[in-house]
Amino acid sequence: MATKKAPKKETGTKKSGPSKATHLALLSVADDVDCRTCVIHTIEAQCNTTVGSLGDKLKDVCSPCDTGAMADLADALRQKCGASGDLNLTCSMSIIQVIHAVCG
């Protein structure tokens, strides 16, 4: 049986390609755990960006990263993901640290 050849991929690079792939892989892990998905989606919504890996620091994804931005993000995580009232975020925290702090 003859198989149809897949169409050749367009040449050139898409800027968002690799990042999107990483992001999807990240979510596939997170899909198992609702809290992880919630944390990642909340950070993305609050910082208008895409989280690339769990090792990314908040200062890398939330720009400009200041005390106000961290306090707003902590409030959003409390409202949407049930984070505890004493959640205190700093710009040097990584995504996995936030997940551990919010989801336990």
Place this chain on the structure above:
Amino acid sequence: MHTRTATVIVLALLSTAQAWSQPRVNSAFLNTASFPDPNKPKELVIVREDNTLDPSNACPDIATCTKMYRLEDRGDTYRTYDIESVRIAGTTLTADLAEVPTSTKKLTFVAFNLKATPKIGYLEMPVSPQLLQLDVDETEAFEGLRSPVIVQYQALTPLTIKPNDERRTRAAISSALAITDAADFDRPYPGYVESIAPVGQPAEVFELRISGAPRGKKLNLQLGGLETFNGQAQQATTTIQTIAIPKGRADATLYLQLSAEANDVKRERKYTIDTRVHDVWRTGSRWNIGPTLDATFGNKTAKAPNSGALSVDLRYFIPGTPTFRTNITVSPILRTDRSRDNEDLGSDIVLEAVIPKLERSLDERRKEEKRLKGPPLAIVWGWKLRPSVGFELGKHIKSSSAEVDNTKFSRLRVGLSGALEFGKWNLSTSVQHRYLFDRELVLQDGSVSTISDSSKTYGRVDLSYDLGVVGLTLTHLNGRQPPAFSSTHSTSLGLTFKF
């Protein structure tokens, strides 16, 4: 040495199996290998936070496990350890060893084809303590804090440090600490462990604050003295990046610009000193508090502002949205001129707007470029634009004009600060426009006059070339500012020190 170190540190294994099953809190490690249950010393637990492991990776006996996994001791005498069984749960792989490893110096867990999402395949993982830097907090660095280096240490087995032994433990770790600069022939720096605290329960992860490393360096850090495994002292190494050197006047704790200009034709000498000292402490989740000294003085021919201000800034970050944030700063402030003939004592209340799209520093854009896996160093521009509006209220406690002396003042201030970065070049500007509601003094070439219901503008532009702790800066100052509103019109090229 190791025995002595080990004796100073009192480590007690956590006794309850309940405790180890609790999730870790605030750990920054993505991939870990440890023996987390003291009741099961042969149980090796591998965690891969980035991957969901397939249940088919499990194996029930030594014969099956040997085909899939190997635990190797790659030390002086190579040997392997049998794995009796492997269980899989989500991101965790639990391997039951036939015996406790005698050495962990070069112990490596190998999986020949680990099925996972995202795909892993062949995997090698060292079974040893890990060390990871949590970067110095750049929020605080930007706002002036002198942050020590903060690292996390992932132990091989759960530990507790008895309260009375915390100081001795810090001393023991400090003496076993090695900070070296590989770029400077392994030059050593004396490091000191300021604090050590377990991160969550059980205490497999510890957070350490280490001081003594210089700014703006990439250094090697070696840390031991915290734990022993099967009688052997453990060590972990990592690379740390210390707090960055500030870029300009706004983000430095101490900024000092000195300039001197000689004109032999006019027989003129111009000297200017421009300084800003600023520090910040974070209190609560939304408050920053810190003092600021801001002064620019020069000789008569320099036409510098010759004014200074000392304030205590109490800044509250108002809850905002992802696209727009504000903060309000209340600052008790004393303003004075060089002769101290004119002094204002009062309060500034300033509302500042942060629009994230208008603030993208070059450093942040380069990090985003790296995260998006774009071509390296293709981005060369960064920018910042921040508007503000404020009120200045208070009393002229000293004035050259009897009409103004001891009267109250109130001013409306609208400001805009901006910066443009291009590689090592930085062009920054700030403009402040004041509307004066009350009668104020104006100095013009030594003569005193008063004005009311008027407005005055003051601005500065700095073009600087960054050389690290020092920089070359061309500064232009123009306009009038309180308390004396003397005419300023100066351009100077100077050497800048920032820390």
